[in-house]
Each structure stands twice: as structure tokens, then as C-alpha cells.
Amino acid sequence: xxxxxxxxxxxxxxVLALSGVLLAIGILGVLLRRNAITIFLSLEIMLNSGTLAFxxxxxxxxxxxxxxxxxxxxxxxxxxxxxxxxxxxAVGLALFIALHRLKGSIxxxxxxxxxx
Amino acid sequence: MLxxxxxxxxxxxxxxxxxxLLGASGxxxxxxxxxxxxxxxxxxxxxxxxxxxxxxPSTGEYEAIVESYFTWIRFNSLEIGFSFQLDPLxxxxxxxxxxxxxxxxxxxxxxxxxxxxxxxARYFAYLNLFMFSMLMLVLGSNLLVLFIGWExxxxxxxxxxxxxxxxxxxxxxxxxxFIVNRIGDLGLLFAIFVILNVFGTLEFTELFGLLNSYxxxxxxxxxxxxxxxxxxxxxxxxxxxxxxxxxxPDAMAGPSPVSALIHAATMVTTGVYxxxxxxxxxxxxxxxxxxxxxxxxxxxIFAATIALVQNDIKKVLAYSTISQLGTMFLAVGVGAYIAAxxxxxxxxxxxxCLFLGAGSVIHSCSGERNLRKMGGLKKYxxxxxxxxxxxxxxxxxILPVSGFVSKNAILTKVFEAGVTDLNGFGLIFYLLxxxxxxxAALTGYYMFRLxxxxxxxxxxxxxxxxxxxxxAGWTMTFPLQVLAFLSVIGGLALGFPGRLFxxxxxxxxxxxxxxxxxxxxxxxxxxxxxxxxxxEWFLVILxxxxxxxxxxxxxxxxxxxxxxxxxxxxxxxxxxxxxLLFNKYWVDEVYDRxxxxxxxxxxxxxxxxxxxxxxDTFIVNGSAFVTQLTGDVLxxxxxxxxxxxxxxxxxxxxxxxxxxW
Amino acid sequence: xxxxxxxTAAAIAIIFAVVAVVHRSPIMNVLALVxxxxxxxxxxxxxxxxxxxxxxxxxxxxxxxxxxxFAIMLLDLRRVEGIGEGGVFQLLLGCxxxxxxxxxxxxxxxxxxxxxxxxxxxxxxxTAYPIGRALTGSHLFAFEFVSVVLAAAIIAAVYxxxxxx
Numbered sequence: 044x045x046x047x048x049x050x051x052x053x054x055x056x057x058v059l060a061l062s063g064v065l066l067a068i069g070i071l072g073v074l075l076r077r078n079a080i081t082i083f084l085s086l087e088i089m090l091n092s093g094t095l096a097f098x099x100x101x102x103x104x105x106x107x108x109x110x111x112x113x114x115x116x117x118x119x120x121x122x123x124x125x126x127x128x129x130x131x132x133a134v135g136l137a138l139f140i141a142l143h144r145l146k147g148s149i150x151x152x153x154x155x156x157x158x159x
Numbered sequence: 160m161l162x163x164x165x166x167x168x169x170x171x172x173x174x175x176x177x178x179x180l181l182g183a184s185g186x187x188x189x190x191x192x193x194x195x196x197x198x199x200x201x202x203x204x205x206x207x208x209x210x211x212x213x214x215x216p217s218t219g220e221y222e223a224i225v226e227s228y229f230t231w232i233r234f235n236s237l238e239i240g241f242s243f244q245l246d247p248l249x250x251x252x253x254x255x256x257x258x259x260x261x262x263x264x265x266x267x268x269x270x271x272x273x274x275x276x277x278x279x280a281r282y283f284a285y286l287n288l289f290m291f292s293m294l295m296l297v298l299g300s301n302l303l304v305l306f307i308g309w310e311x312x313x314x315x316x317x318x319x320x321x322x323x324x325x326x327x328x329x330x331x332x333x334x335x336x337f338i339v340n341r342i343g344d345l346g347l348l349f350a351i352f353v354i355l356n357v358f359g360t361l362e363f364t365e366l367f368g369l370l371n372s373y374x375x376x377x378x379x380x381x382x383x384x385x386x387x388x389x390x391x392x393x394x395x396x397x398x399x400x401x402x403x404x405x406x407x408p409d410a411m412a413g414p415s416p417v418s419a420l421i422h423a424a425t426m427v428t429t430g431v432y433x434x435x436x437x438x439x440x441x442x443x444x445x446x447x448x449x450x451x452x453x454x455x456x457x458x459x460i461f462a463a464t465i466a467l468v469q470n471d472i473k474k475v476l477a478y479s480t481i482s483q484l485g486t487m488f489l490a491v492g493v494g495a496y497i498a499a500x501x502x503x504x505x506x507x508x509x510x511x512c513l514f515l516g517a518g519s520v521i522h523s524c525s526g527e528r529n530l531r532k533m534g535g536l537k538k539y540x541x542x543x544x545x546x547x548x549x550x551x552x553x554x555x556x557i558l559p560v561s562g563f564v565s566k567n568a569i570l571t572k573v574f575e576a577g578v579t580d581l582n583g584f585g586l587i588f589y590l591l592x593x594x595x596x597x598x599a600a601l602t603g604y605y606m607f608r609l610x611x612x613x614x615x616x617x618x619x620x621x622x623x624x625x626x627x628x629x630x631a632g633w634t635m636t637f638p639l640q641v642l643a644f645l646s647v648i649g650g651l652a653l654g655f656p657g658r659l660f661x662x663x664x665x666x667x668x669x670x671x672x673x674x675x676x677x678x679x680x681x682x683x684x685x686x687x688x689x690x691x692x693x694x695e696w697f698l699v700i701l702x703x704x705x706x707x708x709x710x711x712x713x714x715x716x717x718x719x720x721x722x723x724x725x726x727x728x729x730x731x732x733x734x735x736x737x738x739l740l741f742n743k744y745w746v747d748e749v750y751d752r753x754x755x756x757x758x759x760x761x762x763x764x765x766x767x768x769x770x771x772x773x774x775d776t777f778i779v780n781g782s783a784f785v786t787q788l789t790g791d792v793l794x795x796x797x798x799x800x801x802x803x804x805x806x807x808x809x810x811x812x813x814x815x816x817x818x819x820w
Numbered sequence: 821x822x823x824x825x826x827x828t829a830a831a832i833a834i835i836f837a838v839v840a841v842v843h844r845s846p847i848m849n850v851l852a853l854v855x856x857x858x859x860x861x862x863x864x865x866x867x868x869x870x871x872x873x874x875x876x877x878x879x880x881x882x883x884x885x886x887x888x889x890f891a892i893m894l895l896d897l898r899r900v901e902g903i904g905e906g907g908v909f910q911l912l913l914g915c916x917x918x919x920x921x922x923x924x925x926x927x928x929x930x931x932x933x934x935x936x937x938x939x940x941x942x943x944x945x946x947t948a949y950p951i952g953r954a955l956t957g958s959h960l961f962a963f964e965f966v967s968v969v970l971a972a973a974i975i976a977a978v979y980x981x982x983x984x985x
Binding site: 803817 | 910913914916917918920921924
């Protein structure tokens with residue numbers, strides 16, 4: 044196998060900052076949209092922001108000798124997040140179909156029978 | 160045979176439970192009779208076999224047998240076992256309790272036959288339960304087991320006094336009996352606490368051993384008086400002494416066999432039993448003894464005076480019972496414990512016989528209790544008449560029947576206490592003796608007033624009633640005959656006063672029970688030694704003479720004169736005295752004014768202020784109101800919009816982030 | 821050079837994310853999201869995580885987003901409401917939360933010391949080989965557990981979307 048060292052020329056803090064910006068956008072979508080699909084998309088954005096944060100720190104630890112296992116763990120988390128996101132998408136979309144069948148719309152504000 | 164003492168009470172408990180179940184399942188009277196009478200009969204047989212076993216090794220020394228079944232309470236060093244004890248005292252109590260109990264059960268079969276099947280089952284269940292409790296009380300080897308029985312008989316007394324609970328006075332009488340007894344029970348409970356605190360044990364044998372040692376009086380002097388007084392408070396409640404006697408006359412609202420068994424023969428005498436059982440405390444406390452003597456002597460004369468003018472056949476007997484119980488406590492108070500127990504046994508037969516006789520009279524007169532509407536029943540109820548007459552003459556303590564033997568033993572001891580200046584209270588004992596002699600005269604008078612008003616002369620009730628009057632069946636007359644026989648003979652057999660005839664040795668009951676009494680200086684346990692022979696005979700003749708005089712007076716006023724003109728004239732001449740006695744010294748009214756109404760007012764006050772205002776309004780409704788108010792405000796946070804909830808989650812995370820920063 | 825590529829990818833990701841959140845058409849939202857996923861895959865590739873970049877493209881852009889498109893077509897959604905149509909209060913507090921939380925992460929990133937030009941020894945740290953070893957080795961339990969979760973999700977989705985309940 045090639046054992047050449049790799050120069051990572053991007054600071055990991057940049058990745059972290061990208062993660063923060065995407066998180067903000069995701070929260071914005073969840074809080075301010077009424078359409079269930081869009082809210083769901085925003086959730087996916089937030090999940091991606093999470094994976095980016097993991098990636099940033101995995102990258103950071105990969106550069107520290109002796110912390111390779113930690114770096115690998117970070118990537119494992121990203122892998123599992125993607126898998127769980129797939130499961131979540133399946134269930135969530137089924138829910139929206141059920142909601143649409145019930146209310147004739149996927150506007151989450153109309154699913155408000157728990158109101159006072 | 161040993162190890163099977165528990166069988167005796169358990170049989171009765173099983174009988175009670177089975178009877179309750181039978182009553183609920185609608186069984187016939189015959190089945191209930193077999194269970195109810197049969198279980199007590201079995202208990203009686205078992206106990207008499209046990210007694211026979213106990214008496215057989217007649218070496219003169221009877222060892223107390225304690226049977227432990229299991230440890231009931233264990234706490235640090237304290238260990239209270241559930242155990243029964245068979246010693247001469249419990250043998251004596253067991254013997255007459257089961258016998259009288261069985262006879263009363265038999266009598267009840269006839270007496271209660273007009274009840275409904277359910278009521279009949281209920282009655283026998285309660286009566287069996289009573290026998291169970293009574294046997295627990297008598298057999299218990301420590302104060303706590305005794306306490307179970309003590310509460311149990313109180314409960315059964317309440318249940319049976321209020322047996323006709325659909326009648327208001329009956330239910331009220333039951334409540335009164337229960338509530339007044341509470342005071343006494345509290346005394347017993349406190350006594351148990353103090354004894355546990357001082358001695359660390361409740362076993363009678365251990366307590367006796369502790370106190371029998373040299374110097375116990377100095378070591379525990381003050382505690383003795385406290386314990387003695389508390390125990391006596393318990394006895395006052397159960398045995399209807401001043402000032403707690405008021406429940407007893409009202410308890411006559413129950414069926415007559417119940418009065419005979421519970422309120423004459425067994426339960427009311429448990430107070431005496433308790434004091435005799437715990438005689439070691441009293442022997443070491445002159446103050447407690449004097450209290451007992453004074454209360455007993457006063458009650459004896461007090462109740463006797465009330466009995467003089469009552470017109471309800473059972474009320475007269477009730478006051479007679481209270482008076483006799485007072486005499487027993489008088490005996491206990493002068494240290495004549497054995498004479499007291501002797502009187503308890505005799506009295507159980509006599510008074511049961513009287514009450515059962517009264518029940519027979521009431522039964523045949525269709526429930527009539529008023530003496531003024533009776534009369535001339537001799538020819539209709541011959542068996543009841545002669546048994547009642549015999550019992551009456553025994554109560555009046557006429558020579559030579561057994562009532563005389565036991566009562567004379569007590570009066571002699573009281574006089575002796577005066578002569579020997581017992582504990583330095585000689586004068587008081589002389590006074591109590593005078594009261595006792597007066598009581599003897601009064602007893603003769605009121606008992607025979609009762610006999611003559613009931614059985615002599617001509618019938619004063621309606622003609623219609625007269626047509627019904629008839630003697631009851633054998634189940635009712637047989638117990639009467641047995642009890643009358645025992646009343647007359649029993650005392651002579653058990654405690655023949657040999658000293659009066661220059662015979663050597665003490666009577667059976669004295670040698671039998673003697674070892675149970677703690678010997679202490681000045682309080683001899685044997686029959687009067689310090690009296691001169693002639694003086695003793697003089698006392699006997701005096702007491703018999705006054706009793707005969709009382710009987711003669713009753714005969715002149717009530718037998719010879721069917722209009723009762725002389726006593727009526729006396730009542731008119733001394734209206735104040737007559738009213739005082741007829742209204743029972745207004746004791747009930749005084750209690751009503753001084754205790755019941757203030758307490759009731761306090762209760763109403765507590766209800767209106769603490770319960771209604773503080774608890775209901777502020778605490779209960781207040782907390783509900785605050786909850787509702789908060790909910791009314793906070794529920795607007797529940798918008799039902801998922802975005803709002805998501806916002807609060809986001810803000811919450813932000814807050815945590817800020818805090819953790 | 822790498823930094824420039826990274827910044828480009830980041831800009832694309834942010835722009836597409838904003839479009840995905842703000843645009844009124846669900847179809848456009850989903851398509852923008854595909855763009856964002858691809859840009860993030862690029863970021864993964866730049867920082868040496870080859871395997872994750874591939875997974876991101878295959879699973880996210882390929883599988884999940886197709887699922888979204890399918891759902892939108894099924895529900896026949898055309899244009900929906902835009903952003904911020906839920907009360908001023910929600911808008912205001914929402915913005916505070918957004919700026920606060922996003923800002924917190926960015927602020928943290930800014931405070932950390934950037935280690936540009938760090939050398940990673942054993943440069944295959946992001947390739948399929950070590951990740952495959954870890955999945956079948958130290959993380960075997962989690963791996964199997966995720967498969968169970970996915971199976972459960974499939975059953976749940978079938979159950980929820982069933983017509984005759």
C-alpha cells in the first residue's frame with residue numbers, strides 16, 4: 044500500500060465553521076418553514092452539519108501522532124449518521140404520507156390537535 | 160396434653176368464622192346451633208380435660224405451664240412472645256368461663272329462636288368470638304396477649320350490646336360501652352408502656368420473679384404506684400366502677416344471655432382478674448391498693464343505692480352487678496386477692512343465673528322489662544322462680560350458701576385490715592367495712608324487692624300478655640338449674656370457711672391460688688388470722704342479720720302489700736332522695752354537661768374551623784384552585800404547533816451552551 | 821490551491837443550503853439539497869476522506885434524495901408557503917436561536933488554532949481499507965445494530981404508509 048504522508052492544506056477550523064453555518068441554516072428552516080418536506084430537508088442539512096463537525100475533528104486528530112484510532116472513530120460516526128439518516132428518511136416520509144392522507148396537506152401547523 | 164392450650168380458644172374462633180360464613184350463605188338455624196354451641200362445648204370439654212390434667216399431680220404445688228408458640232415482636236433486646244400460660248389463676252378463670260359460656264350458649268338457642276336466620280348466625284358468631292377473646296385474655300402469659308383478649312372482649316361487647324342495631328338506643332348503648340371502655344383501654348396501654356420501660360418484659364412469671372426479690376419495693380417504689388393506678392384505670396373501665404360505670408346499665412340493651420355472659424359473669428370481672436394477675440404491683444404500692452379499695456367500696460354502696468328504686472328488671476341486676484364488682488375491688492384493695500377471685504367465680508354463677516332468669520321472664524312476657532307490669536309469675540314460671548330465688552338468696556349472702564362464704568370472706572378481710580391498720584390506713588378500712596355492711600343490707604332488700612315484684616302477688620300487665628306466659632323449653636331452663644345449683648353449692652365446695660368451725664388447714668381455693676400472690680409485709684395471703692374467734696363469728700352474724708333485715712323489709716313492703724303503699728309513701732315523703740336515686744344521681748346528666756357537650760362543642764369547632772375552613776377551603780380547594788389557575792395561564796404555551804416546540808428546544812440548547820461557556 | 825477548492829465547495833454548499841431552505845418550490849428545495857450534498861462530498865474528498873465522499877454521493881444524493889423526490893411527486897406538491905409565515909414572535913426568537921447556535925460553532929472554530937499544512941502519516945486514513953477493518957472489527961456490534969435499525973425503519977415505513985389501517 045502506499046504509505047506516503049498526506050499534506051492537509053485546509054485548516055480543520057474552516058470545516059468546523061462550515062458546519063456551524065450549515066447548522067444555522069438548518070435551524071432556520073426547521074423553525075421558520077411550515078412545509079413538512081422542507082423541514083425535513085432542513086433536518087438533513089443539520090445532520091450534514093453534524094457529519095462535517097465530526098469530519099473536522101477526525102482530520103484534526105489524524106494529524107496528531109497516536110490519535111489515529113480517534114480519527115477513525117470520527118469517520119465511523121459519520122458513516123453511522125448517514126445510515127441512520129437513511130432510516131429516518133424512510134420513516135419520516137412514510138409519516139408525511141400518512142399525515143397528508145389524514146389532513147389533505149403536509150402543513151405541520153394544521154396538525155395541531157394538541158393545542159390548548 | 161401439654162402444648163395444646165391453643166386449641167381451646169381456636170375452636171371458638173373457628174366457630175365464629177364458620178358461623179359468619181354460614182350466616183352469609185343462608186344456612187338454617189339447626190346448622191348454626193350445632194356450630195355455635197358445639198364449638199364452645201368442645202372448648203369447654205378441652206379446657207376441663209386440661210384442668211383435670213393440671214390438677215392431677217396433687218403434690219400441693221402447681222407449677223405454672225407457659226406454652227410459647229412464636230415470637231411476636233422482636234426489637235433490640237425486647238422480645239415478646241405469643242404464649243399461653245396455665246397456672247392456678249388461669250385454671251380458675253378457665254373453669255368457670257367455659258362452663259358459664261357453654262350454658263349461656265345453650266340458653267341462647269331457646270332465647271334467640273325468634274330471630275331471623277341471619278341474625279341468629281350473627282349472634283352466635285359474635286358470642287363465639289367473645290369466647291375466643293375471653294379465653295385469650297385468661298390464658299395469655301403476658302400483658303400483650305392479654306391485651307388482645309382485652310380488646311377482643313370489648314369489641315364483642317360493643318357488637319352484642321348493639322345487636323339490635325336497628326333500634327337507636329341499642330346502637331347508642333353499644334357506642335357508649337365502646338367509648339367509655341376506650342378510657343380504660345388507654346390505661347392498660349399506658350401501663351404496658353410503663354412496665355416495658357421499667358422492667359423490659361411483659362411476662363407475668365418474669366415480672367413476678369423480678370418483684371419477688373429482696374428490695375424490689377425500694378427499687379421500683381414510685382413506678383409501682385403509677386403502674387398500679389394505670390392498671391386500675393383499665394379495670395375501672397372494664398369492670399364498670401366509679402367513675403366509668405355509666406356504660407354498664409345501658410349495655411342492658413343487648414339480649415339477656417349477652418348480659419348474663421358478658422356483662423355479669425365474665426367480661427366485667429376481667430378487671431378483677433387483671434388486678435389479681437398483677438397483684439405484685441399492688442402489693443408493693445400502698446397508695447394503689449388504697450385507691451382500689453376506696454373506689455371499690457364506694458362503687459359497691461353507690462350502685463346498691465341506685466338499685467333500690469329502679470323498675471327495669473335488668474337495670475336492677477345491672478346495678479347489683481356493679482355493686483358486687485365494687486365489693487370484689489374492695490377485697491383486692493385490702494389484699495384479699497383470693498377472696499376476690501373466689502367471689503368472681505361464685506358471682507359468675509349467681510349473676511349469670513339471675514340474668515338468665517331475668518331473660519326467661521322477659522322472654523315469656525313478650526319483651527316486658529318493667530317490674531310494675533309483672534307480678535305473680537311464680538305459678539307460670541316455676542323453674543325460673545326457684546332458680547331465681549336461690550340465686551337471689553345467694554347474692555344476699557345468707558348463711559350457709561356460697562354467696563355468703565365468698566362475701567363474708569371479703570368483709571372479714573376488710574375488717575381485719577382495719578384491725579391490723581394495713582399500710583397505716585386502718586380508719587379508712589373500718590369505714591369501708593361499714594359501707595360493706597350497709598351494702599349487704601341494701602343487697603338483701605333490692606334483690607328480694609325484685610323477686611317479690613316479679614314473682615309474687617298478681618299479674619299487673621295486660622290480660623292479653625298474661626295468656627302468653629309460659630315456661631321456656633329445656634335449653635333455657637336447664638342452664639338455669641345448673642347455675643342455681645352451682646351458686647348454692649359451688650362456694651361451699653371450693654372455699655369452705657373451716658376456720659369458723661375450728662378446722663385445721665386452709666380451704667382448697669386458698670391453698671390453690673395462694674402462691675400467686677406476692678407476699679409483702681402486712682399483706683398476709685391467708686384467711687383472717689389476726690381476728691379473735693368470737694369476733695369473727697360476730698361479724699358473720701352481723702352481716703347475715705342486716706341482710707335478713709333487708710329481706711324482711713322487702714317482704715313486708717312488696718309481698719304482703721300488692722299496692723306497694725309504704726315505699727310509695729316514702730318516695731312521696733322524701734321526694735329529693737327518691738328522685739336522686741331514681742335518676743341515678745344524675746351521673747349521666749353530669750357527664751353530659753361537663754364532658755360530652757364541651758367535647759362535642761370542641762369537635763364541632765374543630766370541624767367548622769380546622770376541617771371546613773383550613774383543610775377543605777385552604778388546603779384542598781386552595782391547592783386545586785392554584786393548580787387550575789396555573790394551568791389556565793400555562794396552557795397557552797401549548798400551541799399545538801411543532802415549530803414552537805422546536806423553537807423552545809433550540810432556545811434551551813442555546814441556554815445550555817451559554818451556561819457551559 | 822486546495823484551500824481555494826475548499827472555499828469554492830463551501831460557498832456552493834452554503835448557497836445551495838440557503839436555496840434548499842428558502843425556496844418556495846419543494847422540487848427546487850430537493851434539487852438544491854442534492855447540490856449541497858455533492859459540495860459536502862467534495863469537502864470530504866479534499867480533507868482526505870475518500871470513502872465518506874463516495875458514501876455521501878451514493879447514499880445521500882443517490883438514495884435518500886430520490887426518496888424525497890418520490891414523496892414530493894406522490895403528494896403532488898407544487899408551491900408551498902415561504903419562510904417566516906408563522907408570526908413575528910417565532911421569526912424573532914427563531915433568528916436569535918439561529919444566530920446564537922450557528923454563531924457559537926463558528927465562534928468556537930475561530931478560537932481554535934488552525935493547523936494548516938499538517939502532515940498526516942499513513943495517508944490512507946480515509947480510504948475504504950481502514951474503515952472496512954473497523955466496521956468488521958472494533959465496530960462490529962454497532963454495524964450490525966444499524967442494520968437492525970434499518971430493517972425496523974423499513975417495517976415502520978411500510979406500516980405507516982399502509983392505506984387500510
